[in-house]
Amino acid sequence: MVQEESIATKLPRINEIVWLLEKFDPDTLNALRNQYPEATGLLTKGIQMGGTSSQPASAMKVLVAAALKGLTSGVKICEQSIPEIRRRLKRANALRFASEVLTVLAGASIFTVLAMDFGNIVRYIVAFFALLGSLVALAASFVGGTFHSSGGSLFDYYKELIDCQIDAKRILQELEIWKRSDLTDPSIDAAIKQSNEICSRILKTANLAA
């Protein structure tokens, strides 16, 4: 077997791209590993924590291919998550509106007047509306909440995923052009690093918004 010429330059990292593929699109990752068996080290999850190791001559090709696949999967995750988050936000909005209506009803002066004629029944109804208002408000914050209370609001994630989707599509177009070049331009490194960073943001947001 003819050994490929190896290069020992410092390559941009694709750890988050690989992890995104492994979690959400393992078939694509396996296909990449089969396509580039000489570069399985590059397609391993986690990071090599220092040192230098010689890489196959096809390394840049592998990185660009992985970035393209990773971003494509990332865009798909965004496309699936964004409508779901939007639905949850709409539901939370509706609940919040209902809670406000109930709270307003509970405090309405009409009940004070009615209470003079109907006594206890009206007082029960008012108390019930007040309780329902609080419960619906709680439900609204639950529906509009995130995986962890310290993780921010669902709307923040909605915004972040939209940003990620836009960024991913932009870098995808850029990489498609670079893919046809001889892959020696230093700007490709920056594009791959950005791809890795976008995949990291998508992973974090998708995890927390779930």
Place this chain on the structure above:
Amino acid sequence: MKNPRYLFLIVALIVCVGASHHVQAQTQFCPRELLHGYEAEYVRAHTVLPDRTTPRVDDMSVFVTVHGESLYVQSNYAPPGLAQPRASSFGGGLTPFKLATDESISELSEVINILTDPRYYLMPEFRTERDFEAKRQAHEQEIQAAYARGMTIYVEERLFNSSKWRELDLGFASDVRLVTSKFIYKTILRPHALAMVGEKPKRLVALHSNHVFTDIRNTAVVTRFNNTAFRRNDVRVLPLLQDQATLERFKLLIPSALQIDTNHLTSEAVINSFARNQGKILFIIGHIPERTGRLVVEDAAQGEVFSISIKDLEDAAKANHNRLFIMGCKSVTEGAGQGTLEVLNSVNAVDRIYSALGAKTYGDFLRRISDTGSKLNIVVDEVLIEGAERRISISFHHDVIDLALGFGLASGTVIVYEVFSTDDDRRRRVKKTARTSIRRTANGSRGKHRN
């Protein structure tokens, strides 16, 4: 030239002529009395190598050292049928085989192979064209087998001070002995048996068990590792990186009580976490760019978030009695007291720690660290078990106190106790606990106590 006999004659003539002149970037060898410029090495080799020569490669000894930029290798091998045996003024036997080279050779076995290659010594039985290649290959195999079993390699310490030769791979040599100015250390060695690590100060470590290296002068510590019980509650793990695969694995596998919080980490927060985990084995998983001596936390776009020097970590660990183990690439070479000699994947590092948490003894613990997934050469020293051994000592004396207390209270005698420990803080704590316990239990009884 069809007849290799003449070719070898010419090669031998060239190298013998070359041996009398110091020529740059070449290998000099010849079964002559001395190699010009290497007289001192020749004498030192004679003080270490056996006086007698041997025709058997599995009985031969080899002396390895450096002279300037050159590697010098000498043996007591003298094959039967050597073309021109000459009497040696040292020892009276045949002149020893020796070689000096400043070419780039990465493996010692390759050097020994060249040193003893029959092509260069023109033994009569190798002179037939048909058999020669087969016999030469057989000889090569014989050398390889002997290298792994039977051959004794003496390595001078100065080899590890040479920037060019310090990483010479000793391969699968079975018996490597370190020669210093005072002693010859015999070590039980396997692949990468000796490693000189760190730029400054230099440490010489030797393999004592499966991929676990310790200081070469402290062989007794291995028995202590095997005899000391391991408790997983002594471990704390801090991943100093932002790789999500690693962090998810860390949160999944490492019990939360053993995790050090990774949110809002800064170099100060890392140092502060040492004080909160005094006496613990601290595993720090992190990226160490080559020849920086620093752990660098990078974001997904490879921008530096913060970094911290290994020296600062070691100092903080020392101040807080932590037993620090840095899981990063070649962390020991980068200055860590305990860590790795090789490159390492971050997810695999978590798997190794998780596997080690199930160990019963420290020996088992180290085996699991070095042998989970793939082989990993690690370096540890006795600091790893210092806390654990002390704990055993304190527990034992505490039991003695309880027994004495019970006996003393029952008999109404004066109780005198003392706790033996090298750790003053803990001694005070144990004393205090014991005293409180005596007072509480003695209340209402006639028993007295005295410190």
